[in-house]
Amino acid sequence: MKVIVCLDERRGMMFNNRRQSRDSVLIEDVVKDLCGEKLFISPYSEKLFENADVKLKVKDNPLKAAKRDSVCFIENCSLADFKDEIDEVVIYLWNRHYPCDFYFDLNMEGYTLKSVTEFEGSSHEKITKEVYIK
Amino acid sequence: MKRKLLSVIALLLVVVMSLTSCQLLDSILGNDDTPTTGGPLNIVVNGEKIPSFDKKAYVNVNGGVPTFTEEEITTKSYEFYSELDSLGRCGVTHACIGVDLMPTEDREEIGSVTPSGWKYNGKSNNNKYDTKLVEGGYIYNRCHLIGFQLAGENANNKNLVTGTRYLNIEGMLPFENMIADYVKETKNHVMFRVTPIYDGDNLVPSGIHMEGYSVEDDGDGIFFNVFAYNVQPGIEINYATGENWLSGEAPEPEDVTTQNPDTITYVLNKNSKKFHKSGSSCGNDIKPENREERTCNRQVLIDEGYSPCGTCKP
Numbered sequence: 545m546k547v548i549v550c551l552d553e554r555r556g557m558m559f560n561n562r563r564q565s566r567d568s569v570l571i572e573d574v575v576k577d578l579c580g581e582k583l584f585i586s587p588y589s590e591k592l593f594e595n596a597d598v599k600l601k602v603k604d605n606p607l608k609a610a611k612r613d614s615v616c617f618i619e620n621c622s623l624a625d626f627k628d629e630i631d632e633v634v635i636y637l638w639n640r641h642y643p644c645d646f647y648f649d650l651n652m653e654g655y656t657l658k659s660v661t662e663f664e665g666s667s668h669e670k671i672t673k674e675v676y677i678k
Numbered sequence: 679m680k681r682k683l684l685s686v687i688a689l690l691l692v693v694v695m696s697l698t699s700c701q702l703l704d705s706i707l708g709n710d711d712t713p714t715t716g717g718p719l720n721i722v723v724n725g726e727k728i729p730s731f732d733k734k735a736y737v738n739v740n741g742g743v744p745t746f747t748e749e750e751i752t753t754k755s756y757e758f759y760s761e762l763d764s765l766g767r768c769g770v771t772h773a774c775i776g777v778d779l780m781p782t783e784d785r786e787e788i789g790s791v792t793p794s795g796w797k798y799n800g801k802s803n804n805n806k807y808d809t810k811l812v813e814g815g816y817i818y819n820r821c822h823l824i825g826f827q828l829a830g831e832n833a834n835n836k837n838l839v840t841g842t843r844y845l846n847i848e849g850m851l852p853f854e855n856m857i858a859d860y861v862k863e864t865k866n867h868v869m870f871r872v873t874p875i876y877d878g879d880n881l882v883p884s885g886i887h888m889e890g891y892s893v894e895d896d897g898d899g900i901f902f903n904v905f906a907y908n909v910q911p912g913i914e915i916n917y918a919t920g921e922n923w924l925s926g927e928a929p930e931p932e933d934v935t936t937q938n939p940d941t942i943t944y945v946l947n948k949n950s951k952k953f954h955k956s957g958s959s960c961g962n963d964i965k966p967e968n969r970e971e972r973t974c975n976r977q978v979l980i981d982e983g984y985s986p987c988g989t990c991k992p
Binding site for chain 2: 640
């Protein structure tokens, strides 16, 4: 399974039940990488993709619903219990410090950094994209 | 026996009724934290008691729900700053943040502003510490209430308070970043209210109360109500004056022996030829006709035949 997450400088994901940030260029990048594959998301993430040309599978917990070769975009779910199933992690770093009360909890031991790229977002000066594989 | 029991109950009732001060109650319950040293205590925001600082830069207020009224919410950008109070302290600031309010030029110098508590008795309180303890070394920042990246305010003395580096970077900046990036991305507006919270006449705020609410999506993007602590871990602050020191290394209180010996006031008993400390109970008990107050060196009194009281030991 491949998971995609967005993190701030403190590995944070959410604050007060809301995403820390959003960027339309980042969403375009996610969609581009899918190459037509379905994307598993939670109902909370649906709005981010409302104008995107993408096939969505909306599930309360996309990690539970996804299959071995699925791609999941995760904002508000714990990942720690799914380490065995997750063989690729794409981390988009905002390079900003935001408020946070929900953190990325996947232990990255056993994953190898495959690539690092940077791009300018629509509202973020620099977004870093890191891809890790098992 | 019954009468004795009733007397005890009555006495207990009197004691409980006399404990009208929360501070006194706290002292009995073991929560008597001095408000002017260490972390800020006795913090109350909109009637809600805020817990003492516990390694988290901010905590939710009102369950994280902001309290803007329908009348306050608008999609027209504006900014408001309170006049300074009689102690020179900032008050509530609020704004409707839109892209049109955001700065288009770099930030200018703000060092000309001296917020309350920045100096005390003519001496700067902005002490330098080990950079392992304080990022950059200096404990204080001139903290913008409405962040520069949101409204472009530079040296506005109604928008700058004495805040620790920790408050600025860990407590306030994350919320400013979140609002700024949301507004840039969506072009929506965010209601933002920032209130410095002072305990009594303290010159340095205990912390900052911040509320945010994104207007066009009814709080779907930005929605918070928090209190950020004005603390610097490892350092204690006297919030009344702004003075600060390494934890556990509080300066000794000024002792009589360190005072100018010629400016100490004594109370004399002209009858017994004893002299007492001003304000002591033995000095206060002297009959008016025998009593005299004198500000002088104690040796002068001894030379005149007076001897120091053995009880108050002046």
